[in-house]
Amino acid sequence: MLRTRLDLDRIHAARRVIDPVFLDTPLYPCEALGRSLGCAVSVKVETANPVRSFKGRGTELVAGLLGEQGRTAVVCASAGNLGQALAWSGRRRGLDVTVVASRRASPAKLDRVRALGAELELVDGDIETARERAAGIARERGVRLLEDSLDVETCEGAATIGLELARARLDFDTVLIALGGGAMATGIGYALKSLAPGVEVICVQPAGAPAMTRSWHERRVVTTESADTIADGVAGRHPIPEVLDDLLAVADDAVLVRESSIIAGIRLLLEHTGLVVEPSAALGVAAVLEDRDRFRDRHVVTVVCGGNVDPHAHERWVRR
Known part of the structure; x- marks a missing residue:
């Protein structure tokens, strides 16, 4: 087993x-x-x-769970794809989505995050820096932090x-x-x-x-x-x-x-x-x-x- x-x-x-x-x-x-x-x-x-x-498969589970819990906001760090997927799933369910990404991330991916209605915050550094900032936002606002791979739903x-x-x-x-x-x-x-x-x-x-x-x-x-x-x-x-x-x-x-x-x-x-x-x-x-x-x-x-x-x-x- x-x-x-x-x-x-x-x-x-x-x-x-x-x-x-x-x-x-x-x-x-x-x-x-x-x-x-x-x-x-x-x-x-x-x-x-x-x-x-493929990221939408996981964000659908997370967004659905947040909706059941009555939660209204979520934040994640992303190189681009997770952020897009969370923005899409969150918009369908009326969630406020914040995505933290590196300034060096693909402009095409960042543009899609914005187009899907998420709040986008850019940081200097790489994805690990973005993860630290996303965790800080979750603490400051008291909202759900989605951690890709750690959260089993993903x-x-x-x-x-x-x-x-x-x-x-x-x-x-x-x-x-x-x-x-x-x-x-x-x-x-x-x-x-x-x-x-x-x-x-x-x-x-x-x-x-x-x-x-x-x-x-x-x-x-x-x-x-x-x-x-x-x-x-x-x-x-x-x-x-x-x-x-x-x-x-x-x-x-x-x-x-x-x-x-x-x-x-x-x-x-x-x-x-x-x-x-x-x-x-x-x-x-x-x-x-x-x-x-x-x-x-x-x-x-x-x-x-x-x-x-x-x-x-x-x-x-x-x-x-």
Whole structure:
């Protein structure tokens, strides 16, 4: 029996709370991408929703719970995607949403947070600085602090992706999941290990932001002084101990990939699937590019987790 903070019954119940617009996202084999990578590849497209990322699955659970509790406000720190999702879910339920982000965050993501009606506060520094400020706002205002990955609703929302994969009529043996704070990896990993334990769960993180991967390999929290990657959505430096414990229970491996491979993955996804993705969404493809022999003769599913990318940056990457 898996010993984690997650619960399979709650994950099944989550599908009744999450707006269907986030559920049952496209999953299909992509022969052209597979030929390019040297293995069978299917893509799970988590960009086909109003916030263009998987984060809405978790924020729907959190916002619904706050509504039941009669709470009226919530604050979070975000590199952009969580903030958009919380703003969308909160607006539907009449919640006042505050998002704290780094001034260095993607302008495209910040613009979407504002457009969805959230109060946006920018800080100098990175996502860890934003987390400190968000915690301070929660204390000052007496409002709910949403902590991505630590709050189990964010993990169990993401786990509904795993439910969909487990019931899919696809004979896949490996799933590649972007790894940052760990909500998506622990959620999908838990669902698959509960329902399809033969599937290998491989987490993928940029070499420039390796904290959670190093922590998984050393089985203890390892922090880093900095993070340097174009994959801003997974650029944390301080893994959360409870999330690491969950990840250790459900992940079979965690690997690091180079920036050049991430960019190549962005190009391949555009060329073979027509998807415009942010760097975090290309991590799975990057992992195959860096270890083709490992994945030869396998059927891998890569989770395309977000499409909120600055168009000018995307153009530079695909034309390089």
